[in-house]
Amino acid sequence: MSQKNTPSSTVLCVDLDGTLIADDVSVKTFLHLLRKNPFSIFPAVAWFLTGGRARLKREIALRVPLDPATLNYRPEVMKFLHEEHQRGRTLILATASDQIYADLIARHVGLFAETLGSDGKTSLSSHRKRDALRQRFGKYSYMGNSSADLEVWRDAEEAITVATPEGVLKKLKIFKTPARIFPCGKTERN
DSSP states (O other), rough: OOOOOOTTSSSSEEOOOOOOOOSSSSHHHHHHHHOGGGGGGOOOOOOOHHHHHHHHHHHHHHOOHHEEEEEEHHHHHHHHHHHHHHHHHHHEEEEEEHHHHHHHHHHHOOOSSSEEEEEEOOOOOHHHHHHHHHHHHSSSEEESGGGGHHHHHHOSSSSEESSOOOOHHHHHHHOOOOSEEEEOOOEOOO
16 A cells, blocks of 8 residues: 655654754864864864865864764654654654764664765755755655754645744744644753
8 A cells, every 4th residue: 555645654854953952963062172172273264164064064073973872852852753753754864964973863863764964065954955855855844943944844745843933933834834843842861
């Protein structure tokens, strides 16, 4: 029997920073780099100037180890994703964080069939994320949290929001009614 192409059967693409976790991996690891060696600010500026955010994220990911268990996961989001996974829905981690960190986190969480992240050349956010998801999956649902996600939600079959600021929710509701809204809530280490 074939699945109907409804939002509940489309692939669910989940943002990382601010959505799956309350943290921002890029900020957290950049600050760790600076604490470890304050003079690393100079190569960091050069990385940014020569390759933008994507290169900066990649260079940091190559130098700063990340333990996914130390991140602040959103329990209500994790519960929802576990339920969707048990129903057989395909979950994808789609993030502007570097692919190295995305893969580590996806393995730790154990729910994602695939990861899409920044690759050192392209920062996977806003319209670049939308285009990558459209090209890879055609139709998709999207769970996000910020103004950078508006372009992704615009193209999605289903919009799910997590701890989204009221101003962003108002902009989203102009073109799409969220299927589910997760308010700001507590976090926990996973």
